Amino acid sequence: MTEPARQADAQASAPDTGIRRIAVLSVSALAVLTAPPLYLLLDLAVVGRLGGDELAALGVGALVLSVISTQLTFLSYGTTARSARRFGAGDRVGAVGEGVQATWLALGVGAVIVAVIYPLAPWVMRLIVGTSGPDSSHVAAEATSWLRIACFGVPLILVSMAGNGWMRGVQETRRPVVYVVIGLSIGAVLLVGLVHGLWFFPRLGLQGSAVANVVGQSITGLLFAVRLLREVLPDGGRRALRPRWAVIRAQLVMARDLVARSLSFQVCFLSAAAVAARFGVAAVAAHQLTLQLWEFMSLFLDSVAIAAQALVGAALGAGAVTAAQNVARRVTVVSVVAASAMAGVFALGAGVLPRLFTSDARVLDAIGTPWWFFVAMLPIAGVVFALDGVLLGSGDAAYLRTATLVAALVGFLPLIWLSLAFDWGLAGIWTGLVVFMVIRMLTVVWRIRSGRWQRVGHERG
Structure with missing residues (x-):
């Protein structure tokens, strides 16, 4: 086949790149991007009723988690790019396989973050908040307590990032939104109930916010993980779930x-x-x-x-x-x-x-x-x-x-x-x-x- 013919064949097999497709993908991504900030606004409003110290502690703890997650967006952006190339080449199995390896990476990095944050949380909070007075010491202690609970959600937060990455790569637009909405909706109900002891929930105060955060994010991450298993197991079996170090190394370069x-x-x-x-x-x-x-x-x-x-x-x-x-x-x-x-x-x-x-x-x-x-x-x-x-x-x-x-x-x-x-x-x-x-x-x-x-x-x- 001549070069012009190959190019013509490639254009004919290219995915839909029209304005409508751009709009569909953009709206799906926007829903996923805006859900966590909206949840944080609810979190601040609910915790704010406990008092200024608790609100400040939540603000500092959430800031630390936000800084960490911002540095790890490669799990979504990098995975999208690599998965999309394989998807465009007609290799959906390989595209999903990028998601498998990104998920292993997410779990590994997440475990390291938990192992580092938990013991260092008191020092980090004292560094940020200071200890110049009793109020500062109280805020630092409350923020430490919140962060030590919330950090256990980090591995599955990262799994969600990887899940968003490969699903965007294969241009799956509906499920990521559904997974995020389900997880954060359950988290929102738990947030209101656990912080203030409403309905049949115990009153946990600020710690209730952290528990709700972990549960909501974990549910979202588990939904992405289940979808990944359903994609991989029917065709590749358990072998398709094994870590592939060459792929992980390539992902780490990006x-x-x-x-x-x-x-x-x-x-x-x-x-x-x-x-x-x-x-x-x-x-x-x-x-x-x-x-x-x-x-x-x-x-x-x-x-x-x-x-x-x-x-x-x-x-x-x-x-x-x-x-x-x-x-x-x-x-x-x-x-x-x-x-x-x-x-x-x-x-x-x-x-x-x-x-x-x-x-x-x-x-x-x-x-x-x-x-x-x-x-x-x-x-x-x-x-x-x-x-x-x-x-x-x-x-x-x-x-x-x-x-x-x-x-x-x-x-x-x-x-x-x-x-x-x-x-x-x-x-x-x-x-x-x-x-x-x-x-x-x-x-x-x-x-x-x-x-x-x-x-x-x-x-x-």
Whole structure:
């Protein structure tokens, strides 16, 4: 068969990459992404009725778990890319097999995390909260108690991440949403009952929140695990469940790149918060409020990026380069239109929306500066998130790692610390964030235009 004929055959066998398919995958991903933050809001509301110390303890404990889980998103993103390539190549067994190996990795990493967190929890909490007074000591003790219980849910949280990864890779959109909703719904009922002793539940206070968290997350993880077994056992039997170290090593290579990329984000945003705090309480409150809005809006853009990962991986696995290019164009248009619409809403609501979150006059006065940087940055983020998804789907994680590190070291971090040195305030910090996003945009656009990401086959060569 000639090369043009092979390409035509690949395009004909390529998966559906139309706007409707992008929308279906994006909505499914968005539901999974937004469920945990919504559960956390309920958790904070329920625990908040116990008192300020308990609320602070929950906030600190949840922060620690959030930081850990953020570093381990490679279990979903990396698995999606590898599974999607095999799925596109017509190897569904191999695509699900990536999920098996990612699940082994999740259980191993999860066990290590539990073994580390449990004994170190008191030290970590004292480090974060401090021990300068009786209130701080009480909050640290309560947070330690919460974290020591909640950490036992980490292995199955990671199993859920791996499950989301391979199921996105094979473009299964309904079950992940159902599994997450079932687990968190049961967790929500237990949360209300165990914290306050309602119905027939014992009153456990803050510890009830941790127990509910573990049970809800574990149910979700077990549902993913059961689905994996049902996929694997009929065709491959128990042999298909064995660890395959070559596959796990390949997954760890991508994990290394994604963890380095994620750590660069964490360092930048922690540095920004630390410098904002030097400008006063109102400044740091305005900064964090706007940043929380940014992070929430990024979930919508991330859902489009996840759709891009699944579709690009499948297209390249099928050898359909043109289909992958079409995905890149379409997801960029969808993401930029969505981001621009968000920017329009926040621009028109600049005088009203901040008042929904605070009535403090000093914070409202300070928030005007980061607000308009946030608005201006959203369309840029539309491009960045979409093309990040395309490159992750192609397996180009090493390039994204390097590009993100360069953007952080050249753009964001210098401007953060110069803002402190020259008293530029929030304007300097948010200028750094915008420069960070612009550099990332330029690097991903250049990479897409270069075509170097278009490597076909079930494995990225």
